[in-house]
Amino acid sequence: MPVGPLAGFTVGVTADRRADEQIKLLTGRGAECLHGPVIKTHALGSEDQIRVATEQILRNPPELVVLTTGLGVRGWLEAADAIQLGDELRVLLASVDLYARGPKATGALATADLDVAWIAPRARYDDIIDTLHERGIDGVRIAVQLDGAGANGLCDRLDEMGADVVRVPVYRWSLPGDTAAAERLIRATVERRVDALTFTAKPAVENYLEIAGFLGLADEVADALATDVVAFCVGPVCATGFTDDDIATPLVPEKHRLGAMVQQIARHFGTRGQDVELAGTHVRLQGRLMVFEDCGQAWLTDRERSILDVLLERPGVVRSKRELLQRVWHGSESDEHLVEVTVARLRQRLGTASDGIETVIRRGYRASAQ
Known part of the structure; x- marks a missing residue:
């Protein structure tokens, strides 16, 4: 079973000070962490x-x-x-x-x-x-x-x-002398490989956005924060780094402390779990983690989870390869063979529930509970 409310989710940590403490609190609740400091004290x-x-x-x-x-x-x-x-x-x-x-x-x-x-x-x-x-x-x-x-x-x-x-x-x-880790985190944000980002100072928000601008990814970051990636700020002043420019509306804990922010992240994602039936098998989906009714577990890649999400939006409805390619790869790829390979890997991870992803000849794929 999941070891905590954040099992299956990845959190990007932007802090330099107390980053180890923050990461320890997050991983203790099951999260994977990607550290990309955007600020130097x-x-x-x-x-x-x-x-x-x-x-x-x-x-x-x-x-x-x-x-x-x-x-x-x-x-x-x-x-x-x-x-x-x-x-x-x-x-x-x-x-x-x-x-x-x-x-x-x-x-x-x-x-x-x-x-x-x-x-x-x-x-x-x-x-x-x-x-x-x-x-x-x-x-x-x-x-x-x-x-x-x-x-x-x-x-x-x-x-x-x-x-x-x-x-x-x-x-x-100041900005870090070496921004390589921050750049990796920004690219992970754009590619939706993180579910959340944490900020503990307004200049960290400003630096994050500045580095994104250097990379030519400012618009892509704004889109990710508006749709799939949740920003958490330790206090209201920190949050103004986003809200002053209408880039995002971050979540802020009532008590402006690091521990309170981590608790808020756990509560937020603790409600994101989804229970589904696939081919008669009960599956618990939590972030990128799948837990089966026999207590077995499997981890999905970002693409695999995204395809599963699209199919589960309306079980029984056929999704074409072209639609899946657009929804999951966001227009960056045009080869429908990528969808076929990703669905095949997804079925392997589903084990006994793999029959719940059905192929409809010349039309696409659909999710089935039976």
Whole structure:
């Protein structure tokens, strides 16, 4: 029997940080994973930008501090410890209002025994801007822990509202130096060899789409995400990488955490299983996995599963080789012999249920329960 709700499904993982943890959670639920990191996280040296920014706010303390990411909070405190400023920084942070953008930054602050004055309800910079606008920040000194993309939109808006903004860089994001694995994942998306993609940061979404553009596959990726491949984003900010350009509508867990996203993936695909009768044999279809009533199992290729899906849409209805070629190969092939070979392999995998795929001479194929 399937070992988990994701058995038979393949999930593409785009993260670099915590990718091993994510893959372990997914494979523990039965998934196959294809790792194609589309983003690289670079820690900034503790002796340069972080030292300058930390010393600046220690000499002239801000009235409030905005913390944007859990990674940034942890990285800032660790870097401050490395330059012997950690104790002073913690005393300062305990004495001012701390504004957190979402649960990750909040969790990192709680771990450091620091109280949060306010949490952005949707984990978006717009929430922070609206709240600070209502508060009034003209002339107010504010320190902002930057995210990997620089949080430039947030800082620029605070500057426009008259705040004295101190930028605290901790890390930055970039494209990977080697994009080969990301390119393999993008091609797998276009070819529908993955059922889902996971994203844990908006720049990862942007990089994924940028690399797809480099490959000339932007339209094909958009089509896959609109039809067969489900995108999952860890939070609403991450999801705007798709929704701002109307490329896809990703699924986002209520709790914006990695574990919650994995649970959401398991729930989503846990409902995708299909029970069918083929030639009097009960077969459970789950992704690319078939489980027979005698508890035997067989794995289908993507083409085999796609052909079976088309035949099972309307059991008993004949599907021509030309239609199957168009539906399964999406117009990339014209040789109907490919359909014959794929159906033959499918029958081999079906074993005793193989008679459920019938050949109708000069017309095509159909699925039969009898």
